Amino acid sequence: MNGLTALSDVTEAGRPSQRHLTDCSWPQARRAARLAGRRPLPAIEAALADALGHTLAVPLAALTDLPAFDTSAMDGWAVSGPGPWRTVGRVLAGQPCAPIADGEAVEIATGAQLPPGATAVLRREHGRTVPDGGAPAAVATATGQGLGPGLLHALGTGSVPPGQDVRPRGQECRRGEPLLPAGTPVTPAVLGLAAACGHDRLTVHRRPTVELLVLGDELVDSGLPSAGLVRDALGPLLPPWLHAAGAELIGRRHVRDDFGLLRDAVRHSPADVVVTTGGTAAGPVDFLHEALAAAGGRLLVDGVAVRPGHPMLLAELPGGRHLVGLPGNPLAAVAGAVTLALPLLHALSGRPAPEARPETAAVVLPGHPADTRLLPVVRGERGVLPLAFDGPAMLRGLALAEALAVVPPGGLPAGAGVELLATP
Structure with a gap:
């Protein structure tokens, strides 16, 4: 299959002597990631x-x-039959209740069990009580305290429809x-x-465990970067995103640009899924392919026709584990996460693939001539609008985005349907 193969012909240094891998399409890569997790965790x-x-x-x-029993939906009185009603007591939430007869009412609190024989609830603001014998009317107090035994009258129509303000059982x-x-x-x-x-x-x-390996000598974890150093943006960004996809993050560590250190980190990680950032291309210190081979890894996806994020990879490790290699540029790494890491984690967690719900492009969405493009967007009155600052190394557009638009090769015209990927 295009873009799906195994590492083979490994030299003593751990470097594959030949690799005949062709980039797979973005949809193929997503399918391959879900297929890799086709057996959910126990x-x-x-x-x-x-x-x-x-x-x-x-x-x-x-x-x-x-509810497990007929329940009052309002503070007031539970009444039986047509009014006026003779008041005979009170029932509060959590208390047992005695039956009431036709023509009787009992003061009741929201959530209390409806007494057997009650046909409706009269809201407190819709009723008033008067002493027996027709003395001047006295409105019940807002504290829930009535004026003792008496006659209850419904204001207005003088009646309460059966079932009024009752949450019936079931x-x-x-x-x-x-x-x-x-x-x-x-x-x-x-x-x-x-x-x-x-x-x-x-x-x-069981939640898939994840260890995040942040690769690179140029990264610092705090303060202002200087002298060629840069702040690590992916260490703070990725864990919440992976957690939202169902993962349990068991570790995050910085691995320097050293073949042996990376090989050992991959080989000995206890995680179900190892996620790495950087080292996926063919630069002088990009050791991930060699480390994978030395650790007994088998490549499933090596490069995806998507921008940003083209040099991403997915591999199977001994013991049924997996590794997702994300590019080092921040937005490119996010593209790799939504392409490979999230579908794999969803599958291992037992979650179905999210439904694609196309929305309308409000304007032209520019695309790459041959590759899928993942574009930070917001929703406007007429549809989806692209954001600036969408380069591979940028996060400003993503921070403002409501979603990532999946733009097929060649782009999309205004009015076309576009698939959106949620951003946490």
């Missing part, structure tokens, strides 16, 4: 507190009706009903739904 049981960021390995089903779901499919990322909202439906634990895929 399922585990995780407590709700530990499940955030994992991916459901089985569908989430309700363990109870939700309104949201019934016990056993499937709520979310396998492959759903566990977000805070998913945790809340699972808890509401009675779950204490979730069956999720």
Whole structure:
């Protein structure tokens, strides 16, 4: 297959003597990355507190009706039948309740269980109570304290439709009903739904572990760079992005431009996925190909027809591990991440490929003559607009972007549909 091959004919120095690799297209590279992770990591049981960021390995089903009983949706009175009603007590959330008869009402708080026999809830602001015998009306207080036994009247029409302001049992779901499919990322909202439906634990895929190796003698981690040195932008940028894709980052370290150091770092990494930045091209200190060969790696993708980010790679390592090699330029590395790292991590996490939802190009989106282009964009009133500062070494455009537009070779005219890739 074009762009998919194995490293072979390795010399004693660890350098492949021959490599007949041709760049694969951007769609091919994305498919190859997902194929590399075609067997998701095993399922585990995780407590709700530990499940955030994992991916459901089985569908989430309700363990109870939700709500589990008829519930008051408002503060007021639970009433039975047509009014006026004789008030007979109060029920608060979390308290047991006794049945009420036709013509009776009980003061009720939001979330409290509706007493058996109640037909509706009269909102507090829509009712008033008067003592038995027709004494002057007295409006119930805003604190929820009524004036004791008396007659309750509905203001206005004098009636309450059956079911008014009642959340009936099972309104949201019934016990056993499937709520979310396998492959759903566990977000805070998913945790809340699972808890509401009675779950204490979730069956999720183990998160793929990732070690980030930042390569290069020219990088500094703090302060102002000088004398040919540059700040490491990818060390802070990539971990949150990889985490959002389902990964568990177990390490991040700086590796100098040394073949032996890089070989050992790749060979001995305990991570499911090693992500490197820099060293993917053919410069005098670009040792990644040689280090991969010496570590027993097998190239799956070596170079992708995409701008920026062309010299990216994907390899299989011994023990079922993988390595994603990203270019060293910041925006090029981001392009490599969305092309190879994220599809691989999604697949290993058990997540389906995101659906492509084309939007409209508001203006001409310039493309490369032969390669796919990933372009930082924002959404305007008439559609997608490109941003400036989109060079391989730039991050200013990405920092302003709402997405990356996938522009096919040759570009897109105004009004054309364009696929967008989300940016965290």
